[in-house]
Amino acid sequence: MTQLPYEEEQAFHTLYTFYWQKLFVFVYNIIRDTACAQDIVQDVFVSLWVRRHEVSIHTTLSRYLYTAVRYRAINHLEAIAVQHKKLEQVYWHYPLYDNSLQEQQAAQELQTIIHRQVNLLPARMKEVFLLSREECLSHREIAARLQITHTTVKKQVGYALKQIRAVTPNP
Numbered sequence: 001m002t003q004l005p006y007e008e009e010q011a012f013h014t015l016y017t018f019y020w021q022k023l024f025v026f027v028y029n030i031i032r033d034t035a036c037a038q039d040i041v042q043d044v045f046v047s048l049w050v051r052r053h054e055v056s057i058h059t060t061l062s063r064y065l066y067t068a069v070r071y072r073a074i075n076h077l078e079a080i081a082v083q084h085k086k087l088e089q090v091y092w093h094y095p096l097y098d099n100s101l102q103e104q105q106a107a108q109e110l111q112t113i114i115h116r117q118v119n120l121l122p123a124r125m126k127e128v129f130l131l132s133r134e135e136c137l138s139h140r141e142i143a144a145r146l147q148i149t150h151t152t153v154k155k156q157v158g159y160a161l162k163q164i165r166a167v168t169p170n171p
Helices: 006-031 034-050 061-093 101-120 123-133 139-146 150-167
Strands: none
Touching: 006 034, 006 061, 034 061, 101 123, 101 150, 123 139, 123 150, 139 150
16 A cells, blocks of 8 residues: 655645635535535545546636535435425325324315316416326426426426415315
């Protein structure tokens, strides 16, 4: 096992010390989670250290580091969004079970109201909404399938949810 030159380790330590706090604050402002922000910054530095002999930086080091943590923060937020969507799918497809007959009837009535409201949506909005909720497609996947923009899909799903929530009773 070869020893790394002391200067290489010292340079990396200096870089780490100089940027860690700045990058942490930057990531924290994006994701608002201290532990995850720390992990993201740490992961970027570990990756940089591991790949230090292979990495080719075509911009300033500062821009490289900020871009790396920004992408990891975005990936983190997207992963959370997917997780929330999966939980929503479970809620959408499987009613809450309770031993109470009243609870079961209320859940059944709510599902009936929701399905009735979905059937009243304009055709394209209904199609987008059902692709999102029943086929669990992402907004990007729906946009590609229907050849519409991601923004249109997002708005259509939002409008559909707004109309459904307008007629459903609050718990």
